[in-house]
Amino acid sequence: MSLVYPKESLSVYPKHLSPEYKSTVKRSPSKPLIIVPHTLSELTGPAFGHDAIQENDNDLTKQHKGEPLGERIIVHGRVLDEDKRPVPETLVEIWQANACGRYVHNVDQHPAPLDPNFTGAGRTLTDKDGYYKFITVKPGAYPWGNHRNAWRPNHIHFSVFGQAFVTRLVTQMYFPGDPLFPFDPIFNSVTDEKARARMISSFDLENTIPDWALCFRFDIVLRGREQTPTHTEKH
Amino acid sequence: MSEITPSQTVGPFFAYGLSPHNRCDWKPSDGYDWKETIGANLITPDATGTKIHIEGRVLDGDGKPINDAMIEIWQADAQGRYAHARGEKPRPNAKFTGFGRSATDKDGLFVFDTIKPGSVPGPGGKPQAPHIVVCIFSRGMLRQIYTRLYFSDEAANGADPILALVPADRRGTLIAHKQPGTGQAVYRFDIRVQGDNETVFFDI
Numbered sequence: 001m002s003l004v005y006p007k008e009s010l011s012v013y014p015k016h017l018s019p020e021y022k023s024t025v026k027r028s029p030s031k032p033l034i035i036v037p038h039t040l041s042e043l044t045g046p047a048f049g050h051d052a053i054q055e056n057d058n059d060l061t062k063q064h065k066g067e068p069l070g071e072r073i074i075v076h077g078r079v080l081d082e083d084k085r086p087v088p089e090t091l092v093e094i095w096q097a098n099a100c101g102r103y104v105h106n107v108d109q110h111p112a113p114l115d116p117n118f119t120g121a122g123r124t125l126t127d128k129d130g131y132y133k134f135i136t137v138k139p140g141a142y143p144w145g146n147h148r149n150a151w152r153p154n155h156i157h158f159s160v161f162g163q164a165f166v167t168r169l170v171t172q173m174y175f176p177g178d179p180l181f182p183f184d185p186i187f188n189s190v191t192d193e194k195a196r197a198r199m200i201s202s203f204d205l206e207n208t209i210p211d212w213a214l215c216f217r218f219d220i221v222l223r224g225r226e227q228t229p230t231h232t233e234k235h
Numbered sequence: 236m237s238e239i240t241p242s243q244t245v246g247p248f249f250a251y252g253l254s255p256h257n258r259c260d261w262k263p264s265d266g267y268d269w270k271e272t273i274g275a276n277l278i279t280p281d282a283t284g285t286k287i288h289i290e291g292r293v294l295d296g297d298g299k300p301i302n303d304a305m306i307e308i309w310q311a312d313a314q315g316r317y318a319h320a321r322g323e324k325p326r327p328n329a330k331f332t333g334f335g336r337s338a339t340d341k342d343g344l345f346v347f348d349t350i351k352p353g354s355v356p357g358p359g360g361k362p363q364a365p366h367i368v369v370c371i372f373s374r375g376m377l378r379q380i381y382t383r384l385y386f387s388d389e390a391a392n393g394a395d396p397i398l399a400l401v402p403a404d405r406r407g408t409l410i411a412h413k414q415p416g417t418g419q420a421v422y423r424f425d426i427r428v429q430g431d432n433e434t435v436f437f438d439i
Contacts, residue, residue: 007438009237014377021244023375026296030429031405033380033438036397039357041368041383042439044319045309046334052272082239091272095252103248105261107303121252121269157246159253165309165368166439168379172243189377190241198240221239 003224005038005166009082010223014189021185022146038166045164048091048125058124060096060136068118070099070137074207074215075173078130079160082225086130087167092220093123093159094134101140110143135213141180153180153187162222173218174200242378247303249372250338254305258345259338273307275337277349279330284313284350287420289384289411292343293371296429300343304373306426308335308347308384310366315353351386351420357396364391364398371426380436384424387412401435408434 016028056062061072075094079087097103097120100112104119118137126132141151155172162168174187178200181187190196201216208215245253250261256271278286293301311317312328333352337345349367357363367384385392387410392398398406411422426434 006237009239012237012239013242016376016378016380018377021375021377024377025375026299027301027373027375027428029380029433029436030296031433031435033436034401035438036400037358038439039363039397040317040355041309041311041363041366044317046273046332047319048272054270082237093252093272095249097248104251105248107247107261119251119267119269121255123252123272157243157249157252159245159249165370168307168370169240169242170245170372170379171240172246186243186377189243195241198238199243223239 002227003081003163004227005164005223006225012190012192012195018185018189021189042166043164045161045167047089048161050125052091053123053125058122058132058134060118060120060122060134063119064117066117068098068115068137070115070118072135072213073138074133074135074209074213075156075201075218076131076133076207076215077218077220079126079132079162079220079222080130081162081222084221086126086128087162087222088126088128088130090126090161090163091123092126092132094121094156096120096136096139096156097142099137099140101142103142108142112140112142138175146185151180151183153178153184158220160220160222162224164224167222167224169220169222171199171220175216176200176203244374244377245305245372247374249305254336254338257336257338258340259303260341273334273336275335275345275347277331277333277335277347279328281327281329282312282331282350283327284353285420287349287351287422289347289349289422289424291345291411291424291426293339293345293373293426294343294428298430300339300341301373301428302339302341302343304339304343304345304371306337306339306345307370307372308349309333309368309370310349310352311355313350313353315355317355354391361396362391364389364395366395369426371428380428381439382426382434382436383409384411385409386422405435408432
């Protein structure tokens with residue numbers, strides 16, 4: 001089996017220059033990108049073993065002496081390719097604000113407390129079915145300087161590798177029904193409504209644990225599909 | 236219609252998760268013990284080949300340093316082999332992953348210590364000149380941008396099939412320049428995201 005990575009699939013991505021998100025104005029290429037074929041360099045990518053992760057790396061509520069404040073949640077799902085086949089043993093990294101919307105980063109100095117029992121970094125490897133799971137607390141919304149009264153919707157940052165250098169994905173997972181969606185230029189930089197919906201987790205009652213934690217489901221679809229005869233003919 | 240998950244910006248706060256012991260100054264306090272899974276030093280004890288140091292700055296459209304970017308690199312070993320498949324890999328270099336990550340510091344500077352890669356096959360089996368593929372993430376970038384790093388002291392650049400697709404007057408932006416000196420080889424590779432002498436980025 002060999003995978004191909006159709007460039008058309010990237011049409012749902014945000015444009016590099018999305019002026020509503022002001023920082024893109026000086027940080028987006030102004031010249032056309034050069035189209036090149038996928039060579040071995042693009043079609044391969046790093047593999048990570050279990051030595052890349054440690055116990056409790058996927059449980060953000062157990063990384064300190066006490067439990068963090070906030071609403072404990074389970075976030076789980078599968079990493080899939082465009083044919084909906086699992087992407088096994090791939091590294092998934094997350095980072096997020098604490099329940100008050102504060103990041104453990106000296107650039108974030110807005111008046112919300114840090115939580116000594118919460119850092120907000122996690123990672124895991126998907127299993128053979130592409131499945132991953134994190135336990136964490138629901139991140140708070142937080143203000144940012146893009147425009148007057150700008151607030152980011154609650155979100156968890158995701159970094160996923162997949163099987164090739166071209167499958168690399170950094171994205172954000174949102175929560176269903178967030179009232180800040182209409183006002184967030186980062187979320188709305190994805191102009192297709194169905195594509196935006198794929199960044200929103202779904203509430204998962206079935207896997208919510210009674211008396212303990214709500215559960216949210218977030219499947220991630222990376223580039224890559226099985227090569228078809230049509231593709232072979234084209235090349 | 237594609238059903239892939241769209242990209243979103245890495246944002247300004249990735250360092251404590253993705254590059255905790257790297258160059259980016261993010262810490263509110265000392266004593267942070269989150270293991271760095273992917274670092275900027277790719278050299279393993281078993282790696283053969285020429286050890287090199289790569290450094291450069293990431294600059295925005297005003298020529299100002301981007302102090303919250305993350306650079307990832309992927310390369311073959313000195314024998315031109317990618318460490319792609321899990322499991323056994325021909326020795327030497329069995330531990331060499333070929334993958335690295337560096338955050339930029341307050342001056343927009345990133346650094347890597349690695350092994351100079353060998354030549355790998357390109358389209359139609361023709362060899363590519365030694366190169367490293369580079370991926371850039373940053374606040375203000377809603378999706379990653381891809382470029383390539385070639386080496387100024389490689390005659391093979393003249394026959395490289397990918398460089399040949401780049402307009403001649405822009406190829407220079409993809410060349411890391413070997414710095415004068417007799418010690419370890421140092422290559423300089425600045426990345427200009429926008430504007431005059433903008434780095435060539437690839438649609439892959």
